[in-house]
Amino acid sequence: MATSSDPAAVGPAEAVTPEVTPGGDPWARRSFLAPLRRVPNSVFAWALILPAMVILLGFSVVPMITTVWASLQEPGIGDSIGPANYERMINDPVFRQSLRNNLVFSLVTVPVSLAIAMLMAVLVDREIRARGFLRMALFTPAMLPVIAAAAIFLAFYQPNFGLINVIAQSIGVPRQNWLGDPSTVLPSLMVVMIWKEAGFFMLFYLAGLQTISPELNEASTLEGTGRWTHFRRVTFPLLMPTTLFTSIVGVANSFKQVDFIFVMTQGGPNNASNLLLYNIYLQAFPNRNPDYAAAMTVVLVSILVALAVIQIRMFDRRIHYR
Amino acid sequence: MSQTVRTRRRVIGRSAAALGATALLLAACNGDAGDDPLADATADDPIEITMYYPIAVGGPLEDVVDGLIAGFEDENPQINVTPVYSGNYDDTAVQATTALSAGEPPATTVLLSTEMFALIDEDIIVPFDDLVITDEDEAWLDSFYDEFMANSRDDEGNTWGIPFQRSTIVQYYNKEAFEQAGLDPERAPETWEELVEIATAVQEGSDVSWGVQMPSSGFPYWLFQTFTTQMGVEVVSAAGNEVYFDKPEVIEALEFWYSLSDEHGVHPPHVVDWGTTPEDFLQQEVGIIWTTTGNLSRIRSDATFDFGVAPMPSNVQPGSPTGGGNFYIFADAPEAEQRAAFELIRYLTQPEQAAEWSIETGYVAPTPEAWETEAMQEYVADFPEAEVARDQLENTVRELSTYQRGSVYDLINDALQSALTGEVTPEEALLQANESINDLLAPYR
Numbered sequence: 001m002a003t004s005s006d007p008a009a010v011g012p013a014e015a016v017t018p019e020v021t022p023g024g025d026p027w028a029r030r031s032f033l034a035p036l037r038r039v040p041n042s043v044f045a046w047a048l049i050l051p052a053m054v055i056l057l058g059f060s061v062v063p064m065i066t067t068v069w070a071s072l073q074e075p076g077i078g079d080s081i082g083p084a085n086y087e088r089m090i091n092d093p094v095f096r097q098s099l100r101n102n103l104v105f106s107l108v109t110v111p112v113s114l115a116i117a118m119l120m121a122v123l124v125d126r127e128i129r130a131r132g133f134l135r136m137a138l139f140t141p142a143m144l145p146v147i148a149a150a151a152i153f154l155a156f157y158q159p160n161f162g163l164i165n166v167i168a169q170s171i172g173v174p175r176q177n178w179l180g181d182p183s184t185v186l187p188s189l190m191v192v193m194i195w196k197e198a199g200f201f202m203l204f205y206l207a208g209l210q211t212i213s214p215e216l217n218e219a220s221t222l223e224g225t226g227r228w229t230h231f232r233r234v235t236f237p238l239l240m241p242t243t244l245f246t247s248i249v250g251v252a253n254s255f256k257q258v259d260f261i262f263v264m265t266q267g268g269p270n271n272a273s274n275l276l277l278y279n280i281y282l283q284a285f286p287n288r289n290p291d292y293a294a295a296m297t298v299v300l301v302s303i304l305v306a307l308a309v310i311q312i313r314m315f316d317r318r319i320h321y322r
Numbered sequence: 323m324s325q326t327v328r329t330r331r332r333v334i335g336r337s338a339a340a341l342g343a344t345a346l347l348l349a350a351c352n353g354d355a356g357d358d359p360l361a362d363a364t365a366d367d368p369i370e371i372t373m374y375y376p377i378a379v380g381g382p383l384e385d386v387v388d389g390l391i392a393g394f395e396d397e398n399p400q401i402n403v404t405p406v407y408s409g410n411y412d413d414t415a416v417q418a419t420t421a422l423s424a425g426e427p428p429a430t431t432v433l434l435s436t437e438m439f440a441l442i443d444e445d446i447i448v449p450f451d452d453l454v455i456t457d458e459d460e461a462w463l464d465s466f467y468d469e470f471m472a473n474s475r476d477d478e479g480n481t482w483g484i485p486f487q488r489s490t491i492v493q494y495y496n497k498e499a500f501e502q503a504g505l506d507p508e509r510a511p512e513t514w515e516e517l518v519e520i521a522t523a524v525q526e527g528s529d530v531s532w533g534v535q536m537p538s539s540g541f542p543y544w545l546f547q548t549f550t551t552q553m554g555v556e557v558v559s560a561a562g563n564e565v566y567f568d569k570p571e572v573i574e575a576l577e578f579w580y581s582l583s584d585e586h587g588v589h590p591p592h593v594v595d596w597g598t599t600p601e602d603f604l605q606q607e608v609g610i611i612w613t614t615t616g617n618l619s620r621i622r623s624d625a626t627f628d629f630g631v632a633p634m635p636s637n638v639q640p641g642s643p644t645g646g647g648n649f650y651i652f653a654d655a656p657e658a659e660q661r662a663a664f665e666l667i668r669y670l671t672q673p674e675q676a677a678e679w680s681i682e683t684g685y686v687a688p689t690p691e692a693w694e695t696e697a698m699q700e701y702v703a704d705f706p707e708a709e710v711a712r713d714q715l716e717n718t719v720r721e722l723s724t725y726q727r728g729s730v731y732d733l734i735n736d737a738l739q740s741a742l743t744g745e746v747t748p749e750e751a752l753l754q755a756n757e758s759i760n761d762l763l764a765p766y767r
Contacts, residue, residue, distance in 0.1 A: 094732065094736075154598065155598075158595070158598050158601070158602075159590050160532065160590070160605065161601070161602065177590055177592040177593070179539075179595065180590070180591075180592035180594055182745065266540045268539050268593055268735070269539070269739040269740070269743050270737075270740040282728070282732070283728075285415070286728045286731075287728025287732070288419070288440065288444070289728070289729075
């Protein structure tokens with residue numbers, strides 16, 4: 001064979017003699033892989049990374065760059081570059097309102113759903129009857145598709161035959177047009193989000209609770225520590241890494257999950273429930289302003305990155321990692 | 323103007339979609355040889371075209387479309403059609419424009435009739451007049467109800483869209499609730515005064531919670547156009563470049579809509595959802611609803627009580643806007659495909675097919691001939707409510723359709739909702755929206 005007759009071509013792996021190669025037909029194997037051995041290691045390494053690189057570049061990096069590029073296109077004919085889309089954003093009352101709505105939405109839904117998730121996790125972590133069933137029941141909302149959850153709540157909130165108003169009326173509270181009134185629409189959507197997210201986060205807290213060693217429980221019992229003190233001094237601090245993780249996921253979700261707006265309010269009434277990503281969708285597709293939508297996307301991503309950095313900084317000092 | 327539009331389209335076509343443009347040029351070369359760009363297509367070597375279509379009403383309508391397409395292919399073996407169900411109207415617009423920027427435009431797509439000016443503005447569609455070969459073709463373009471063509475033709479008379487699934491707004495009323503309240507169950511409100519009277523009577527005298535309901539989520543401008551039409555005014559110019567929301571009649575129209583909840587208390591306060599309004603009616607929570615004829619089939623099959631369908635009431639005059647979807651032919655498709663799409667659309671709007679589609683969906687068949695077919699005659703004999711929308715056609719106006727459609731809708735819809743929720747007065751809301759919209763449309767005048 002040409003390869004074996006040329007000593008210069010012998011790679012490091014060739015040092016292994018065919019006789020000691022375990023399994024298979026050593027000759028067939030060597031002749032099949034031999035050309036590869038001539039490839040320098042660095043090239044070989046790049047070749048291995050290539051598929052992942054292509055996917056990462058093609059689906060993440062390139063779209064990011066083109067988004068930034070698109071956001072800088074000046075409106076009108078020609079290829080001039082400038083901040084016009086960003087200037088427009090500053091003066092766009094709908095953008096400002098969607099941003100304000102989104103901040104309120106995130107600031108309320110994330111802490112509340114985290115608190116409820118932690119509470120539920122602590123409750124169903126104990127030895128209680130029907131624990132499996134309870135866990136499943138609490139997790140069910142997270143498994144429902146957002147659209148299905150939205151459709152259910154649309155019926156709940158419906159002003160005439162909706163469940164909430166039917167109950168309200170039977171106990172003598174006047175009916176509300178929950179989704180039709182600008183003052184109640186955003187809180188109504190927050191309830192849906194919390195309902196959906198709490199079960200999901202509970203799962204992370206349950207996993208977090210498994211990592212807390214049972215000796216700490218026993219120690220507390222021996223010391224006669226109250227349940228609340230135990231939670232405050234032991235469980236809560238030890239769950240901090242989970243809290244950091246879920247709060248970042250939660251904030252991202254509160255900006256990302258807007259599917260229910262399509263079903264429930266279409267951003268109305270008068271933009272009272274318009275969230276940032278929904279506004280981006282409106283501009284990108286129905287209004288066909290892809291460049292403006294790209295600029296808003298850049299702002300959205302910057303906000304998410306900034307929030308994540310702040311969260312990590314803020315929590316880092318207080319987190320007890322093992 | 324249309325000359326410059328065409329020149330610009332060529333330029334953009336070449337730069338944006340090299341593939342489509344090349345095909346276009348090739349097809350154009352072939353087309354020079356004979357009149358019919360389809361002359362080269364045979365049953366063995368058929369022209370392939372794609373048609374995107376949305377479904378905005380309930381029912382297993384994909385099968386109906388497949389059946390109609392199969393009928394077309396039997397008659398035209400040289401053309402192969404791939405129908406693609408593509409969600410609702412917005413989804414369909416997204417998919418069609420995405421396919422377009424990927425260089426593979428569908429030959430034809432059903433989109434909202436109101437997209438016309440936006441599609442012209444972006445040089446996406448061709449006028450049907452450009453594809454006419456025979457006198458028969460020409461006659462077909464004139465065979466539709468003029469009221470529907472108001473959203474198909476620009477102010478220069480070019481035909482950019484062909485009516486397919488068109489609708490108007492009608493009143494549905496609960497006859498049993500009417501009887502319970504001591505009202506004549508065969509008589510829906512015919513004027514605004516009667517609307518208030520009857521709604522009050524039925525709300526007080528029967529089990530319904532509300533007398534009347536006009537949905538105001540999603541696209542409140544459409545429902546609002548019923549009120550403006552009944553005030554005897556139009557809100558938009560034929561060229562789609564100017565709106566008239568500052569007319570006193572328009573402001574009065576919104577004041578009346580708001581007064582139904584605010585002053586008369588017969589309409590639920592704030593914004594009412596479009597999607598759940600038919601359900602409100604079916605649950606007997608509302609005496610009268612105003613909604614599209616597209617809901618007729620569903621209400622008919624689900625209502626557990628006797629209901630009536632009536633034309634819109636009158637203030638100065640009766641009336642409603644039209645609505646629904648038109649066929650468009652895409653500019654970047656090769657000429658042979660465009661012509662094949664033309665043949666397909668002509669087939670689908672022939673009386674027999676139009677009647678079948680209308681019966682299955684509740685949409686209003688777009689030609690008078692379709693209403694003369696045997697199938698249609700039988701259908702309306704059995705279900706005379708289906709005729710209400712057609713009889714109302716003479717009182718309909720063009721649906722609000724402008725350049726910069728999306729932004730214009732946002733502005734007017736936000737204004738309407740802010741007035742209906744009592745945040746600002748109708749006058750303030752409309753004057754401000756009118757100014758912003760006309761500023762936006764200034765470059766098109």
